[in-house]
Amino acid sequence: MKHAIKKGLGFGLTSGIITTLGLIVGLHAGTNSKIVILGGILVIAIADAFSDSLGVHIAEEAGNKNASEKEIWESTFFTFFFKIIFATSFIIPIWFLELQTAIITSIIWGMFLLTVFTYHVSRWRKISPIKPIIEHLSIAILVIVLTHFIGDWVAVLG
Numbered sequence: 001m002k003h004a005i006k007k008g009l010g011f012g013l014t015s016g017i018i019t020t021l022g023l024i025v026g027l028h029a030g031t032n033s034k035i036v037i038l039g040g041i042l043v044i045a046i047a048d049a050f051s052d053s054l055g056v057h058i059a060e061e062a063g064n065k066n067a068s069e070k071e072i073w074e075s076t077f078f079t080f081f082f083k084i085i086f087a088t089s090f091i092i093p094i095w096f097l098e099l100q101t102a103i104i105t106s107i108i109w110g111m112f113l114l115t116v117f118t119y120h121v122s123r124w125r126k127i128s129p130i131k132p133i134i135e136h137l138s139i140a141i142l143v144i145v146l147t148h149f150i151g152d153w154v155a156v157l158g
Helices: 003-031 034-063 069-088 091-096 099-125 130-157
Strands: none
Touching: 003 034, 003 069, 003 099, 003 130, 034 069, 034 091, 034 099, 091 099, 099 130
C-alpha cells in the first residue's frame, strides 16, 4: 500500500472515529436529539475532513522536505476521503436504530474499526498489537467519557 494511502487511512480513520464518537456522545448527553446528532455528524464530517486534510498537507510541506508535490496532494486527498468515509459511517446506526441503541452501536463500531486498524498497523510494524490496541482504545474511551460529561454539563446549563 502506498505511503500516502496509509497516512490518509491512518489519520482519517482515527480522527473520523474519535472525533465523531466524541461528538455523538456529547450531543446525545446534551440534547438527546437524533436530528441534532445527525446534523452534527454531517457538519463534523465536512468541516473536520477539510481541516484535517489541510493540516496533513501543511505538515507534509513543513516537515517532509523529501515529499514531492504529488505525494503531498495524495496524502491530503486520502486524509479527506477516509475522514469523510469513517465519520459518515456513524450516520447509519443513528438513522436506523433507536437512539440509545444507536449510541451503543456507534461506540462498538468505532472501537471495532480502531482495533482492527491498530492490529494491522502493528503487523506491518512487526510488533505485538496488544499495547497499541490498549493505548488507542484508552484514548478513545477517555474522549467518550469526557464528552459525555461535557454533554451532561451543557444539558444542566440549558
